[in-house]
Amino acid sequence: MMKLTVSGETKEYKDGISLPELIEAEKVQTPEYVTVSVNDDLYGARDFGKVALKDGDTIEFLYFMGGGC
Amino acid sequence: MAFSNEQIERYSRHIILKEVGVKGQKKLLNSSVLIIGAGGLGAPAAMYLAAAGVGTIGIADADEVDLSNLQRQIIHSTNDVGKAKVLSAKETMEAINPDVKVNTYRTFVASDNIMDLIKDYDFIIDGTDNFPAKFLINDACVMAKKPFSHAGIIRFQGQLMTYVPGEGPCYRCVFKDPPPKDAVPTCKQAGVIGAMGGVIGSLQAMEAVKYLLGAGDLLVGYLLTYDALKMEFRKIKLPKKVKSCAVCGEHPTVTELIDYEQAECDGVL
Numbered sequence: 001m002m003k004l005t006v007s008g009e010t011k012e013y014k015d016g017i018s019l020p021e022l023i024e025a026e027k028v029q030t031p032e033y034v035t036v037s038v039n040d041d042l043y044g045a046r047d048f049g050k051v052a053l054k055d056g057d058t059i060e061f062l063y064f065m066g067g068g069c
Numbered sequence: 070m071a072f073s074n075e076q077i078e079r080y081s082r083h084i085i086l087k088e089v090g091v092k093g094q095k096k097l098l099n100s101s102v103l104i105i106g107a108g109g110l111g112a113p114a115a116m117y118l119a120a121a122g123v124g125t126i127g128i129a130d131a132d133e134v135d136l137s138n139l140q141r142q143i144i145h146s147t148n149d150v151g152k153a154k155v156l157s158a159k160e161t162m163e164a165i166n167p168d169v170k171v172n173t174y175r176t177f178v179a180s181d182n183i184m185d186l187i188k189d190y191d192f193i194i195d196g197t198d199n200f201p202a203k204f205l206i207n208d209a210c211v212m213a214k215k216p217f218s219h220a221g222i223i224r225f226q227g228q229l230m231t232y233v234p235g236e237g238p239c240y241r242c243v244f245k246d247p248p249p250k251d252a253v254p255t256c257k258q259a260g261v262i263g264a265m266g267g268v269i270g271s272l273q274a275m276e277a278v279k280y281l282l283g284a285g286d287l288l289v290g291y292l293l294t295y296d297a298l299k300m301e302f303r304k305i306k307l308p309k310k311v312k313s314c315a316v317c318g319e320h321p322t323v324t325e326l327i328d329y330e331q332a333e334c335d336g337v338l
């Protein structure tokens with residue numbers, strides 16, 4: 001198992017979990033339009049496959065919010 | 070400029086704060102803020118900035134007040150339905166504080182007017198309801214080296230970040246490009262709880278006031294998110310700089326302003 005801090009909560013995930021798998025496990029909505037922050041780097045959907053998550057990583061999902069009306 | 074007795078009384082709760090004082094209050098009276106969008110976010114931001122004695126407030130919006138706005142846009146009243154939002158907003162701000170000079174711009178922002186709109190203001194508040202406007206405001210503020218507050222609200226959620234030139238990431242550093250039209254719901258489609266504009270728009274006013282005073286730490290390099298149902302605020306750290314950013318990065322590809330296709334929330338459909 002490896003520990004990841006996802007959206008502020010530290011939880012255990014299976015070893016070698018990929019970012020797309022994590023996105024599915026966390027039920028992220030419209031993942032194609034979500035920016036993911038891993039530690040201090042930002043990734044768009046195009047690059048999710050390139051990210052190798054490791055024990056102790058901090059992950060945040062940044063959502064588009066367009067309203068203001 | 071010396072304060073009148075009335076001003077000393079009006080601003081007494083500010084003047085007593087060590088971060089404001091007489092000097093800070095004078096600074097506010099000599100400052101200017103442009104609010105783009107007189108809606109859910111712009112309404113409370115405008116009212117607090119007027120009450121605070123920000124000397125010049127610009128407000129830009131092309132719409133008229135609609136009955137469906139009044140659930141959250143507290144700067145407008147039932148009697149204002151049908152009136153230009155900028156006019157209704159001006160009347161409310163002037164009624165709150167006659168010290169404030171309000172400039173109205175009855176227009177939507179676009180690539181051909183935004184540089185002219187922002188150029189004379191010290192700080193910009195993005196209170197718009199659509200991604201084309203949000204990216205346009207970001208790019209224009211990066212190009213013109215103007216600080217601004219981004220915010221977005223939908224359903225029971227809100228987000229906020231502050232951009233200060235040279236100090237931290239911009240909106241495009243985080244969100245790259247606008248999502249395709251209708252890919253992400255607008256608040257007209259998805260709804261928004263009325264007080265959300267109050268929470269997030271007031272935070273935008275707070276950032277503007279802090280910037281003008283030079284007080285405390287701004288929300289630069291962070292995205293603040295608010296989930297009202299969980300009653301949870303989170304301050305998410307962002308990279309200090311995104312070298313690949315298309316507008317503020319090392320090799321910018323966005324060198325001219327772009328008018329993306331509109332999918333606005335509350336406009337004329």
Ligand SMILES: [Zn+2]
Binds near residue numbers: 239242314315317318
């Ligand atoms: Zn940037």
